[in-house]
Amino acid sequence: MRGRSLDRAFQALALLVLCLALAALGALMVDLWRDGAGRLSWDFLTGFPSRRPENAGIWHALTGSVVVIVVTAALAVPIGVGAAIYLEEYGTRSVTARLIEINIANLAAVPSIIYGLLGLGLFVRALAMGRSVLAGASTLALLVLPVIILSTREALRAVPPSIREGSYALGATKWQTVWHQVLPVATPGILTGAILALSRAIGETAPLITVGALTFVAFAPDGLSSPFTVLPIQIFNWVSRPQPEFQVNAAAAILVLLALLLTLNAAAIWLRDRSQQTLR
């Protein structure tokens, strides 16, 4: 009897917490929508920055964000998945392996500005990439790498041992087992982890400011070595202006950023469901 009322109480508490979280998100969305929705238009999406708020657009920042995130993914996903496969499937349980493991977990918690400083020193200066898309994407790739490695390892670990054993028992090598059996089963989990990591990267501002993403760019990026800016930086820039019209622009740009994020997450869910279907 007591167990049951406790159970009910806990259920109610959980529901309350969920509602609070959703309410906070809802309030934010409503507020943004009221401020920014009126400003959303084709001209706003395809326009370039301007001193006059009613002429300003976000095409440069939107394309910047998309290009940077695509390059980040192209760098971080193969390296991260490869590192995870090595650690999980090939690495031994030695002291060095454990040290590496602890370090990766710690790296995932390092503030992003630190990665920005590293990116400035390593990519912009030492490797002479300059204030380019490549330098920014490389920095973001470093930032999300630990998260991708950790989530990929989780996904690999979740593959039932019986599948590996079945493969080994047929005379498959380690690599054949990983490539043909383990990776296909782990793909949905790997994709989910990678997309969540990239979702984090797309909202980052601090490390990109440090590596020199510009706050005023009047053109869309036209290559890996092109200077660039991204949506969060444009938003940051507009919010810090005194004119209230720029605040409206910022709200509208946040809506666009949110839409981009939701699209990315939706793509993740679609990809995950699709790869699960081919398995069943």
Add this chain to the structure above:
Amino acid sequence: MIPKIRAHGLSFYYGAVRALDDISVEIPPNLVTAFIGPSGCGKSTFLRTLNRMNDIIAGTRVEGRVLIDEADIYGPGVDVVALRRRVGMVFQKSNPFPKSIFDNVAYGLRVNDMAGSRPELAGRVEASLRQAALWDEVKDRLHESALALSGGQQQRLCIARALAVRPEILLMDEPASALDPIATQRIEELVYELKKSYTIVIVTHNMQQAARVSDYTAFFWLGRLAEYGRTDKIFTNPAEKLTEDYVTGRFG
């Protein structure tokens, strides 16, 4: 008769725990040998030393020798991958790959470069499924998921998969323990058919099953080989009191 498998003074350790203690046994070719004994007695562990499946568990160690066709499989320079192709294995819980029925059987052929041309591959897959008495049930849905099959069919698919790479020895780790009596009977009939071409070692908890399908029986007790001999002798006139108590169901 030259034994197909010969274990000599074999001990096995999980870390510091000794799971097998000085096992010596000779397993004859083209017959069925059953391993019986209570849970945790080492019979599955011993089975898994015969295709070095325990190698993939970290922190394990083997002492002694296992000879297959008189060659030590734990000797230096032994190709474990090639060994596992020669010594097939069917597991307690059927573990089809999350792929089509066809791809499950074709996988072993592909990874061992035995696939050949498309029609050759299809022929090998069909032959293996026929050998495992599964062909008639699946021939119209070869490209559907293997996970849609019933438990008994999945286990026969795993047998077909193991047979496809033409092993010499088939290790079966309680292959029918999760199946209903009818599916179990089909597996047992299959074992009887297969021993014409393969040396079969089967671990079982089921005393009647051991008596029905096997020619030789090994009784394991606390990591040791308590008694080994012809199945009829083990079940009707065992040398050890312990064996008699176990096979008559006084414990275990």
